[in-house]
Amino acid sequence: MSKLVLNGLVRKFGEVTAVDDINLELAEGEFVSLLGPSGCGKTTTLRMIAGFINPTQGSIEMDGRVLSSPGGVVPPERRQMSMIFQSYAIWPNMTVAENVGFGLKLRKLSGDEVRRRTGEILEIVQMGHLAARYPAELSGGQQQRVALARAIVVKPAVLLLDEPLSNLDANLREEMRFEIRRLHDEFRITTVYVTHDQAEAMVTSDRIAVMNQGRIEQVDDPFTLYTKPRTRFVAGFIGRTNFLLAKRDGDAVRFEGFAIPAHLFEDGLAGTGGNLQFSVRPQSLHLHRAAPAAGRGRHAIEGRVVERAFLGEFWDYLVTPKDSRLRLRISAPPLAVYKVDEPVWVEFEPSQMAVID
Amino acid sequence: MRMTPPDSAGTTTIVPRVETRPDGATTWMRSFEPAMLLWLLLIAILAFLVLSPMLRLVFASFEDRVTGAFTLANYAEAYGRPRYVQALFNSLALGASVAVIATLFAVPIAWAISRTDMPAKGFIRMVVLGAFIMPPYLGAVAWMLLAGPNSGWLNRIWIGLTGAETGLFNIYSFTGLAFVIAVYSYPYIFVFTNAALDLVSSEMEDAANILGAGTWRTTLNITLPLVFPAILGGIIVVFLEAISLFGTPALLALPARFNVVTTQLWQFFEFPVKVETAAAYSMPLLFITIGLFGLQKLILARKGFVALTGKGGERRLIRLGPWRWVMFAYCMFIGALSVFGPVIVLAQAAFARAWGRGFSWANLTLRNFEYLLFEHDSARQSIVNSFTYAGATAFIAIGLALCIAYIVNRRLVPWGGVLAFMCMAPFVIPGIVLAIGFYAAYAPPPLALSGTATIMILAFATRFLPIAYANSAAGIRSINPEMEEAVRILGGGRLLAIRRVVAPLLKKSLVGGWILVFIPATRELSAAIFLAGPHNRVMSVLLYDLSEEGNFEVLSAFGGLLLVATLIVVAIGFRAIGRDFMLRGN
Amino acid sequence: MPWGLVRVCQCLWLVAGLSWAEAATLTPNEAALYEAAKKEGEVTWYVGQFATDVAQQFGKNFTERYPGVKVNVYRATGQVVFQRLSQDMKAGVRQCDLFSSTDIGHSVYLKAQGQYLRYKPENAAGLIPAFQNIDPDGYYHTTQVNTVTILYNTDKVKPEEAPRKWTDLLDPKWKNKISLGHPGFSGTAGTWVLMMRELYGAGYMEKLAKNNPQAGRSLNDTITMLNAAERVVAAGPTATALRSIAKGNPMAIVYPEDGAVLQISVSAIVKDAPHPNAAKLFFEYLLSREHSVALAETYYELLRPDVDPAPGAKPMREFKIVQPTIEAIVKGIPEIKELWRDTIGN
Known part of the structure; x- marks a missing residue:
């Protein structure tokens, strides 16, 4: 059974159709990227999956349960997902450990359990030694790792990433691509990854959905997408041709x-x-x-x-x-x-x- | 009102200066920069406006009234009576109460406007602006009509509805005083909080939502802590406003028969005038102010408080569902307390033969306005005074601030930071303390400025210099020095660059700064009451004098004139620099 | 004679008198002063003796009588005008010409300090003898006489329930219902408190404090408090009350059995006054018969025997009067202010 299903998803902002009939199915543990130029509707799609935006038409299902439809939506806080934002959205008023432990506390885990799991995940993202620091004292890459840890530690049903590397410099970006893939290989969390950078999508993803003007043009694994583009847009967007x-x-x-x-x-x-x-x-x-x-x-x-x-x-x-x-x-x-x-x-x-x- | 601490580190480009080491008189002459002369002049002006009155105040507090010899007697007298000390504690309690009430008013409104889908936000902002431009003492007059223990409208309605023996509210009480001050000072906290909330990226909240935190939890755990520094700043400003306000306590605390610091200070100006005792007695106000800002620094020095900068990401408004109407009702309720109710009763009284007789055609008259405008000796003059003084004040403050902001920002002189600091220093001096300092320094000979327009204008200009400086500095900072360098590389001098490039670019922010100084200057009372003479009373002082006899009809009519005059200026500001200009915090 | 007729006669007399005066009847002294005053053009009057509108009307009357000489009226409570004057003096500023407070102690002090100009107005001789020669040296002269009586709101209090004497105000039934003026501001309120202390000891104020009186600043504030029904009984100024009653407000006066408190207020010309001649002319005017007619119309006690009282005003000889001595006032008012602030508060 598919983990996450997007059925004929449409989102209009006034006269503008930002997302136009998106159909996509993700298997359990699959890593799918939404790739496209800015304004193609990929972030809107992601925010609909998260529940921040309601669809105008169509539905979103997870584990067979409808999360979003024009009739009603499950609010973000009850979707059991987690998300990494473009700005990381690390809360500057909390330490690294408090940031990471926030979701765990909301799940009513004991203090010991929160500490144990926070410590574990911080070791995994190599941030254990900085647990007591405040975000303002961290570099961009370190903040990124905190955001990753915070999102993963709650073992979300679906992990959403919204252009998480766009604020990093080139070297760090390359490093973090592989880090994200490594963490995915370790935890096998069903993941939707939004990016406009084809290299990022190709390194990290099992499949890539190339979006243009609110539509998905092609969904395939990176190799097929490169060698067998089906539309002029896909061929031109992925690599030179x-x-x-x-x-x-x-x-x-x-x-x-x-x-x-x-x-x-x-x-x-x-x-x-x-x-x-x-x-x-x-x-x-x-x-x-x-x-x-x-x-x-x-x-x-x-x-x-x-x-x-x-x-x-x-x-x-x-x-x-x-x-x-x-x-x-x-x-x-x-x-x-x-x-x-x-x-x-x-x-x-x-x-x-x-x-x- | 815009109150920004000076950002001396905010300069981006340093204009390089050729450093030459002079070794003789002629080279000294050649390398002497005219900017240094200007710098000396500005230092002198600032010393006159800021430093000298404050030093005079401190010295006076240690001087014998007759001989001028050093003494501690003034302090002994100022704190020698339980009544005086009690007034000090009353003020502290008042400041704290006002801060709490004003926070409860302001923060929910700021949150609802910035973060939620509450309806009619624009209107609510206008209501907050309304509370902002309402002079606090006029609000106090309105609340005397609304909640006088027996005759106030609210109490009459209450007695009429319940048949109760006595009214529900007594505005002539500590609670009443704290409430009325809070009703007109909460916009400060609103401005600070709203500006900060607008800078909080929605993603900060989204991140909590997606991890499982609901709206309530997110607001309490994430949003409010993020803007806490701003709220704290607002609270401090409100606290200081509350303890240094003169008009409202004079109107409400006096009949309630208790004293606060400001009304006690006024008593020291009774015969025989004890400026020295007043100086000694005003020291705590100064220390409390400095202490509070120190405390703020200390609290915010904790890591984890970072300045919020830039617009973060996409905005997502919190959907409140039916609660949006509850929030709206709350905002309207605050609006009713601060604007609607007071304006209605003031208008009724202003057009009434006797306000107590209520709303009826027979009770309607224009007599009060006729009296003020055509018969009263000084009402017309006071309107003219208010406007000319406020205008002069704004020109002086903006002119001075602009010069200083320019030479500080462009690093034309060494130690520019000293100038910037002195410009901002009056921000931490309560208006009433500043007035006493001015009185002590310049009222007696040799300058003998007592009761003159000059002393009032100078005191106002000093009091509002920080507003002017914050605006001018922001304006100058926004102009890339390369614009001027482009003029100079083409052969134009610095003055030409200023005239043809800087001034036109600054026009808008100068108009804005001018109005932001002008408005508070037209309604200033705490400083004016100590400095105004019989011939140059401004509207606020005359209103206070009129209130002595308790003629509410004339009082309300005059308050109405003051309000209409202010609204005209605000409207001009709207046209010139945009609707939001007074509620912008930067 | 019916009131209307009296009024008509008065008006006729006034109109006739004015044109006549302008034409010919300036006394030599008056004419000389007027000539000099016209050069000065204005006179500044610090006044606490009359309500604002009344004081301003008096100023206008004067200018009508002596065109070309304007009166700048600075009206505040007696203590506040004194505060203003002492601030001026401390700062070495000369603004005030004629000083009229409601606390005779001010004048005693200022005279002793050498701050007054000695001037004996010609018209002073026409005053009721009791009001003449308050200062044997002739520095200050009576310009206003007022009484403090018990006032009540007739909508809220029946005549038979109203207090009859000052001690009735101590009755707990008046708790939260009394309105007073503040001795820290109003000289007349100070005189009243002083008299109460003289009659009943310091305990009177302590007991009165238990009734939680409301205190405005000016004694005139009690009138607005009664009219608004904020409070229902007051120790208030008789003249302002009579004017308010004449306007149709629901108010009545009780002349207390233990005596209405009489206060004599004086005026003087300040030394080094910027407009000394205008000040002298205005001083003369305040003591003139013409001005006494205006006083009568505003219900103040008459200063001269040759003017009829306003209707409804009870002549002073018909009710009991109590009055502190000047010495008691000079010594007592500062004590009273402290007593008040210690007992009543602020």
Whole structure:
């Protein structure tokens, strides 16, 4: 049975529809990210799950029980969830231990039990030595750990995280991504994680729901999402890509100035026809000085380098195929050096070209 | 009212100055900065306004009345009678009672307006503003009409309803006095609390909610502790206001036949005038004030109290359900106590031949206004006085504050902090103590300013200098020095930069500061009562004098004039700088 | 003669008298003073003897009589005007020309301090002999005579229940019902307390305190307290009470069997007064027959024998009067203030 179910969730603010028909199911212990640009409705969705915002339509169920529906809502304090906020919302008037123990006390645990579990969780987030400190004396990363400890210690039915890393600097953010994943692996709490940072979502999540303009465009595991984006938005939001328009013509898929045989594509592009749009990752295109050997399911065309930039870990080339105005963005390893205007061969991997809507 | 402690550390950019070590007279001349002259001048003015009256007060308390020799006799006299000491304790009890009542009034309103979905918030804010601009002594007059033990409207209604022998309320009592002061001072706590609550991120409450804490628990455990420093600040201001208020105790405590510090101080000005004893007697007020601010610092020094800054996250209002109407009723009840009830009875009395005869056409008259405006010798003059003095006060205070704020913020002189400190110092001097200091320093020869407009304007300007400074400093701080540097790098001098860039940018906050000084200056009584002469009585003093004979009809009519005059100024402030300007705490 | 007719005659006489006076009847002294006063243009009067509206009316009457000389009226209770004057003097400020308080002790003191200008108004000779020569040296002269009587609200108290003498006020049935003036402010209230102490000892105030009297500042405050029915009986000023009764307020006067308390209040010109000639002219005016007519209309006791009392006002010879001596006042009022604050409070 699913742990958490969002059914046709809609939220309108006046004339504006912030969340538009969201359907999502989370299995017990699953970690799902809501990923999207700002204003896509991901935070509104999260706050509806928490109970801070009521849905205009649709419902939210947990363990088969309806939590939110336009008919009525269970208030946040009775949802058995916990949440980590963008601002951490660590109460500055309480010590670290008091912050963490707050939820436990509300659950009417004995003083000893509160102390024991507070101590345990603070050790787990490596904050045990700072238990008596006040938040104003902590760094941003330490506050983040307190927020994590406070949210996890109550063993919530669902853990919600609202862009928890956006206020940290880059190094710390990277560290905390893995910390969050580690804690999830340890406690297996069903988690909904809101972020606009694709790397964060990919490191932490079992599945990612990419949201755009109030809708979920695609829900999949990170690998599938990257390699098989289903919409132009998803392909563009996760990683860099080339969008190519094509026409199906018998066994040929005709692009501007060149064509690739359809049978090289996955399933031979069965079930498609007419106009097509492809997302082609720069990493899936390969450059050669001479025509590469045919076969291995690949297809090469002639072209010419028009621009290049060296980014340290890789080269970024723009290549125009012969007889075409297309500009293909291609990533190449640092040692693959080509000059501007140099004629090159571009090798496609049709199995890595995703057809998008 | 905006009361901000000076933020000398708040300056962001330091204007670099070329330091040259002068080794001869000519180089000294060359490197001499005109700013230093200005600095000396400002120090002199501040010494005259702040330092000298206070030092004079302290010295006077140790001086023999006749010979001027050192003596402790003044202290012996000031504390030598049980009656005098009793008055001191009465004041402390009064301050504490007022603080408690005012907190109970203010905090729920501030919470409801800032955090909940209570209806008609804008209206409730206007009501609080109404209580704020009502001069406290006028409120006291209104409450004499409402709750005089036998004749007050409330008691007459009570007696009419129950057939009781005596009324329910007696405004001429300690409780009555504490209540009336609280009814007109709770807006201070409101302003402080409301401003702080607006800074508390909703996420702080959300975090408690999601962990299982309900509204009530969250409010008590999270929200209120977070704004406690602000509430404490408000309470201290209210406490000080209560113990240094003169008008309300003079109107209510005198008939109730007990004394507080301020009415006792007034008695020392009876014949023979004992300024020295009064000086000795006012020392506790000064020490209590300084002590309270020290205590506040001590309490807030505890870790865990941090200044709330910036707007945090998205706002979520607490849904009160049916309780929103209960909160609304509570706010309206406070409104009835502070504004609606008093204004109704004042209006009735102002237009009545005899207020006791109630509401009827036969009892209606314009006679009281006619008397005040066309027959009374000094009523018209006092209105003119109030406005010209308050205007002059505002110009002096703002002008001085602006100069000082500018040179402090731009670090034009060393030790700018000294100037800032002296500007804010009057904040901790009760108005009545300041007045006695001014009286002791400048009433006698050589300056002999007793009873002149000058002494009143100077005393007012000193009293409201902190308000002016807080506003000016905030205004200056908001102007990036690079704006001026841009003028100077293009070849314009500093004065040109000030005239063409700084002044236009500051216009709005200067108007705001001017009005924020002007309004309290038009209604100030505690200081004015000691300094006004027969020819330059201001409205507040005349109102107090009128109250001697207990002619409530004329008194109410005059109070009405005062109120209308204030409302006009507030309305101008609304237009110039936005509706909220008086209730903004920054 | 019916009242209306008297009034008409008085008015006629006044109108005629005024135009006549302007034309010709200034005495040489008066004319000289007027000339000098016109140059000064104004006179400042610190006054505690009359209610505010009355004092201001008197000032206007004067200006009508002597155009070009304005009266600045500073009205407060007797003790407060004295407080104001002593503050002025301590600060070396000269503002006051004519000083009229309700505590003769002030004048005794100020004269002894050399703060008064000796001036004997011509019109002083026309006063009722008993009010003449209060100061043998002629520094200060009687400008107001008032009595303190028992007043009550006729809506709340039946005539037969009203107190008949001062000691009746000690009856517990008047608990929470008495209104008084404050000797710390009102000189007349001080004289009354002094007289009560003289008649009945210090115990009188202690017993009165048990009845929890309400105390305003001015003695005139008792009138508003009675009219508002806040309190129902009072020791109050007869003249203000008569004026209030004439306006139709439910109030009556009891002339106590043990004596209405008489108070003589004096005025004097302050030494180094900024407008000495205007002050002299105004002083003359306050003692004039014309002014006594105005006094009669406002129900104050008449200063001169040549003016008829207002209707309803009981002539002084028809009721018993008690009066402290000047020496008793000078010595007693400061003690009384302390006694009051120790017994009644504040």
